[in-house]
Amino acid sequence: MADEKAQKILEALGGADNIVEIEPCITRLRCELNDGSVVDEKALKGLGAHGVMRSGNVVQVVVGPEADTIASDIEDLL
Amino acid sequence: MSVRVGSPVAGRAVALAAVPDPVFSQAMVGPGVAVEPVRSKSDVVSPLDGTVVTLHPHAFVVANGEGAAVLVHLGIDTVKRKGEGFELHVVKGEQVQAGQKIVTWDPAEVEAAGFAPICPVIALDASADALGDLAQDVDVAANDALFDWSR
Numbered sequence: 001m002a003d004e005k006a007q008k009i010l011e012a013l014g015g016a017d018n019i020v021e022i023e024p025c026i027t028r029l030r031c032e033l034n035d036g037s038v039v040d041e042k043a044l045k046g047l048g049a050h051g052v053m054r055s056g057n058v059v060q061v062v063v064g065p066e067a068d069t070i071a072s073d074i075e076d077l078l
Numbered sequence: 079m080s081v082r083v084g085s086p087v088a089g090r091a092v093a094l095a096a097v098p099d100p101v102f103s104q105a106m107v108g109p110g111v112a113v114e115p116v117r118s119k120s121d122v123v124s125p126l127d128g129t130v131v132t133l134h135p136h137a138f139v140v141a142n143g144e145g146a147a148v149l150v151h152l153g154i155d156t157v158k159r160k161g162e163g164f165e166l167h168v169v170k171g172e173q174v175q176a177g178q179k180i181v182t183w184d185p186a187e188v189e190a191a192g193f194a195p196i197c198p199v200i201a202l203d204a205s206a207d208a209l210g211d212l213a214q215d216v217d218v219a220a221n222d223a224l225f226d227w228s229r
Binding site: 023025026027028030050051053060062064065068 | 106131203
């Protein structure tokens with residue numbers, strides 16, 4: 001179940017090939033991407049993200065305190 | 079029932095809107111109060127009785143048995159300090175009491191390194207109207223009440 005969520009978040013971020021680095025910071029995933037423009041913000045919010053902040057190819061997905069768990073689940077998928 | 083949430087640090091309690099980070103100022107992860115800390119080396123204490131469920135050098139979450147989880151974030155973007163200047167006194171999973179020492183840090187050092195040392199204290203996933211008696215624009219000591227969280 002948790003892995004499925006991680007999988008869907010990964011897809012919304014443009015898939016494993018688009019990830020340069022993902023770092024959890026207690027409430028959010030700081031994602032450095034190859035291409036920030038492909039991020040599916042609507043899908044991320046549908047997956048429970050409280051907010052998405054973009055700054056070029058760095059995208060922060062606010063997921064709440066589960067960030068650590070989600071980030072390690074995503075790492076497992078990379 | 080309600081949970082009394084105490085200040086993790088000594089300083090001045092201010093509105094979350096004053097925090098220079100939209101995740102906190104827009105209450106994306108929950109409502110709360112921020113504390114502008116006194117600029118001297120000091121201990122950060124637990125805001126409530128509970129379990130340390132998340133622990134980073136610069137931030138932690140304590141959750142009680144009823145599921146009330148409070149996030150304390152020590153400064154903004156301080157994840158970039160990679161733990162430098164933060165001395166932890168507990169481990170993840172440890173039971174703690176309100177007022178118990180969790181971390182020692184120096185807000186003046188954090189500020190000198192270019193980070194805002196303001197500390198958001200967040201009632202995770204609470205609705206804004208669940209919080210009462212918010213301390214606002216008053217000086218607080220560590221463990222003084224910041225707000226009551228009715229649940």
